[in-house]
Amino acid sequence: MLKVNNNFLKLAGSYLFTEIAHRVADYKAANPQAPVIKMGIGDVTLPLPKASILAMQKAISEMAHKDSFRGYGPEQGYDFLRNAIAEDYKMNGVQVEADEIFISDGAKSDTGNIGDILSKDCKVALTDPVYPVYVDTNVMAGRAGELQANGMWSNIVYMPCTKDNGFVPSLPKEQVDVIYLCFPNNPTGTTLTKSQLQVFVDYALKNNALILFDAAYECFITEKDVPHSIFELPGARQCAIEFRSYSKMAGFTGTRCGYTVIPKDVVAEEDGQKVSLNKLWLRRQCTKFNGTPYIVQRGAAALYTSEGRQQVRQMADYYLENARIIREALIKAGYEVFGGVNGPYVWAATPNGQSSWDFFDYLLKEKNIVTTPGVGFGPSGEGYIRLSALGSRENTIEAMSRF
Numbered sequence: 343m344l345k346v347n348n349n350f351l352k353l354a355g356s357y358l359f360t361e362i363a364h365r366v367a368d369y370k371a372a373n374p375q376a377p378v379i380k381m382g383i384g385d386v387t388l389p390l391p392k393a394s395i396l397a398m399q400k401a402i403s404e405m406a407h408k409d410s411f412r413g414y415g416p417e418q419g420y421d422f423l424r425n426a427i428a429e430d431y432k433m434n435g436v437q438v439e440a441d442e443i444f445i446s447d448g449a450k451s452d453t454g455n456i457g458d459i460l461s462k463d464c465k466v467a468l469t470d471p472v473y474p475v476y477v478d479t480n481v482m483a484g485r486a487g488e489l490q491a492n493g494m495w496s497n498i499v500y501m502p503c504t505k506d507n508g509f510v511p512s513l514p515k516e517q518v519d520v521i522y523l524c525f526p527n528n529p530t531g532t533t534l535t536k537s538q539l540q541v542f543v544d545y546a547l548k549n550n551a552l553i554l555f556d557a558a559y560e561c562f563i564t565e566k567d568v569p570h571s572i573f574e575l576p577g578a579r580q581c582a583i584e585f586r587s588y589s590k591m592a593g594f595t596g597t598r599c600g601y602t603v604i605p606k607d608v609v610a611e612e613d614g615q616k617v618s619l620n621k622l623w624l625r626r627q628c629t630k631f632n633g634t635p636y637i638v639q640r641g642a643a644a645l646y647t648s649e650g651r652q653q654v655r656q657m658a659d660y661y662l663e664n665a666r667i668i669r670e671a672l673i674k675a676g677y678e679v680f681g682g683v684n685g686p687y688v689w690a691a692t693p694n695g696q697s698s699w700d701f702f703d704y705l706l707k708e709k710n711i712v713t714t715p716g717v718g719f720g721p722s723g724e725g726y727i728r729l730s731a732l733g734s735r736e737n738t739i740e741a742m743s744r745f
């Protein structure tokens with residue numbers, strides 16, 4: 343008899359963004375003239391950097407000729423891109439070798455797939471609120487246990503991040519094996535200083551735990567004491583994997599490219615033998631993944647040229663200016679806001695103890711602004727909403743003028 347992976351049946355039926363889309367569609371159907379501005383989903387709006395476009399056009403021409411055509415590439419990515427990334431780390435004083443870098447089709451796939459090489463018995467800790475991919479992929483793998491009435495999974499350890507702790511998670515109270523951290527954070531837009539992140543590295547070293555560090559928003563860091571890579575911290579090469587993405591950094595959300603860094607020093611112990619996670623991931627990728635398109639990798643490599651770097655900087659500055667506009671408008675209107683300084687999201691507390699969904703409905707109906715209810719990212723997101731600064735300047739200014 344056919345059986346399915348019944349862990350999938352435990353997942354919540356209605357995905358957060360589906361519910362938002364429904365509410366927006368209902369409102370628009372009843373109010374077809376309403377000038378609704380979407381500040382909900384975290385997709386980018388600026389076109390690809392010119393340097394990437396030129397490099398991809400050149401790569402397409404290469405594909406048109408027998409002598410320069412490329413078929414299957416290396417599963418772990420072309421050397422030209424891996425070397426450019428390793429060089430970029432080096433320029434920032436971080437030691438990462440090219441063969442510790444795995445090019446992929448994005449950080450969602452990698453953060454979702456990394457569990458393939460980890461035991462089903464690993465105890466997982468997450469910050470709360472959190473990027474839903476970390477939770478759902480652990481549910482699929484059977485690591486999460488059962489969903490409880492309080493919105494938490496019985497086998498996952500939650501590390502709340504709220505205004506009460508300044509969005510700095512405390513170490514898990516029970517021993518865990520895997521810790522997901524995303525800084526600068528989606529959804530809160532907040533981040534950790536070096537010494538705050540070091541606490542987690544020290545914990546991982548002491549407890550033989552693994553940190554899965556999602557640095558998808560690294561390019562938005564503006565403050566000095568904020569680590570751009572977890573590998574800036576002593577000891578991290580022994581206990582951390584870092585995920586990066588060109589999606590928010592260079593508008594690659596639809597173009598698809600990212601990478602994962604697994605230092606050769608990260609090892610697990612199995613029957614008294616040391617097992618390299620770098621080797622396991624290589625084995626996994628070579629079996630289940632056939633590489634990111636050559637054309638796309640050329641587009642990504644162009645981001646490391648001086649033109650590319652300049653264009654990436656301009657793009658990040660554009661979104662950060664949106665974030666500043668959002669922050670200042672909301673503060674002026676009397677709201678309590680967080681984030682938006684080192685990341686493209688502003689996290690606002692709902693007024694008068696309203697629920698996330700009630701405040702979402704208020705903003706939709708009274709201001710015609712679509713946000714994301716914080717509770718959709720986890721129980722500790724209740725009482726907040728997320729506004730994305732990844733929209734156009736025009737829409738951002740127009741939306742904020744409504745406050």
Ligand SMILES: *Cc1c(COP(=O)(O)O)cnc(C)c1O
Pocket residue numbers: 384447448449450451473524528556558586587588589590594595599600
């Ligand atoms: C957007 C985002 C990513 C990037 O995903 P891609 O698959 O590379 O587009 C990764 N992690 C977080 C937390 C994100 O918000």
